[in-house]
Amino acid sequence: MTPLPLTSFTATSCLGRGLAATWQALEQSRSGLKPCDFETVRLETQIGEVAGVDAVRLPAALSLFDCRNNRLAQLGLTQDGFDAAVRASAAHWGRDRIGVFIGTSTSGILETEIAFRHRDPISGELPASFDYQHRQNSFSISDYVRRALGLAGPAATLCTACSSSAKAFAAAERMISAGLIDAAVVGGVDSLCLTTLYGFHALQLTARGPCRPFDRRRDGLSIGEAAAFALLERSASPAARSENPIWLLGYGESSDAHHMSSPHPEGAGARLAMQRALAAADLEAADVDYINLHGTGTPSNDSAESLAVETVFGSDTPSSSTKGATGHTLGAAGALEAVICALSIRHRLQPAGLHRTEPDPLLHLNYLTECGHAPMRTALSNSFGFGGVNCTLLFGRTD
């Protein structure tokens, strides 16, 4: 594929608001996880909560959209001048020539979960204030972002569980390449809710302490939340010419066709996604300087992913999972880790994987437990979701 520049990007997670806070935490190998004290949830696990989401106010004209997920989106959009960059892009291309493709897994389901506690005891009805379309429905997040940024182009929410926002990059690239649009706001927004906290707990996939990806004693994931966005533009845009951006070089997609909630044991689908990303970018495995692993910290994910990475790359490529720092932000993970890859390339630093105190002798990757300094040109990011839906993104500089 023809590389596409990320002319602006931003991320907000439990590490902080915006790129500077995110990068400072990663550089200092600091985790944002804490014992779970979310809402009324009483589970022995840790979470990556974004501070101050409840205090965010949406623009008055968009008050119908008010829910935790859209507040997190609003908080994320206003960091690093991202909203201004999009408006400048809209002024250049036309607001109907910019698409919006956002990934989420649970959208505003938290408000529905709470509304179910307040059903009318006789009729069973939800409170009259309940708004399905603007809060619960998965399209809410893309609809909100599109309206908040004043855009009028094509839009859809990508809903492939934990690979949702990686898929957003792929969908946007195709539409730009087909000439339907000139730029796209891509990203992921997923917020804490009871469905995922109790659901992953039911599957015995939540860690008791902070998640320990690639550790021998890893016992599951820590759920986080995040809003991460990137502006992808046609390479000919003025912004792309005047700056020295990070580029989307390729992506690869596949399905496991194995099980709804367990990865293929040898990582067959993951391997195919990585191979396709390399082929799309016309790169060899040896050209990749850093792999940001899906690395959830569940026993099965890390084993399968390790085998898949080893098959494609061997055991030398520096790799880490940043989920020990951010938690697993589910539908936002693909975009959050895309931004982390872009920052890694920009700062020429490979972030450490946190909380791995005891290597797993069965995982044969060059797993970084301290940050690595390297003349980085490329970084690859893996995202795999329930339903066996895989997406690998490849970023790099072209200078």
Added chain:
Amino acid sequence: MSELAIAIEGIGVLGPGLPNWRAAAAVLAGRAPYESARTVLRAPEVLPPAERRRAGRIIQLALAIGAEAVAQSGRDPRTLASVFSSSGGDGDNCHAICVALTDAQRSISPTRFHNSVHNAAAGYWSIAYGCAEASVTLCAYDGSFAAGLLEAATQVVQQAQPVLLLAYDADYPLPLQTHRHIADACGIALALAPAGAARALATLRIALTSQAATRLAQPALETLRVSCPAARGLPLLECLAQARSGAVTLDYLDELRLGVEITP
């Protein structure tokens, strides 16, 4: 404005009073009267027994329409990339989880949880057919059919490969039904391929437009069109059923719609 030219090789339909494409085509072409009746869904035989037991109505619906479209196309389902598009996913499952979360124990069954992902139908499809190809699942509320068609057509053109589109939704139980009315389970699947494909039933030219959406002349069908997100694709099917050249406009987002020119 860019235009996407693609071929249709197969059609699958299942909805109230529309048990399959052959019957739906007769109704849409005016050869048979439309008689509304609850959509009949069956456990998909193609799934392994464990997955078949866990497959709710939305999965049964998606697998039924997909199987019908692929059979007509003559393609091997293992080779097909897919675009699944649904406004709400599995509403029964969502209801059950929300109810469980009001209990003191807050105990969600593992099956309920993995079925709660919006892409559950895509996961079951890939398992049913052993399909390792790329699959994406989208949502654009009432514009989900058009969003899916746009994504699928873009993939066909950009990647020069056949793509299976499946658009489907089902009604929520109460109390969510009060806040999101969907009449019944209803889905449309299209087996799409690059323009010029030998088995093409018709060629489509797709472009973004601001024209008003095409309505269906028969009142009962027009009611169906606006009462289920996937049924927003019925004007396209009507033109295909009548085997005539034509142009239709499909609902997408508020001020943005999808124009489709059909050539048999």
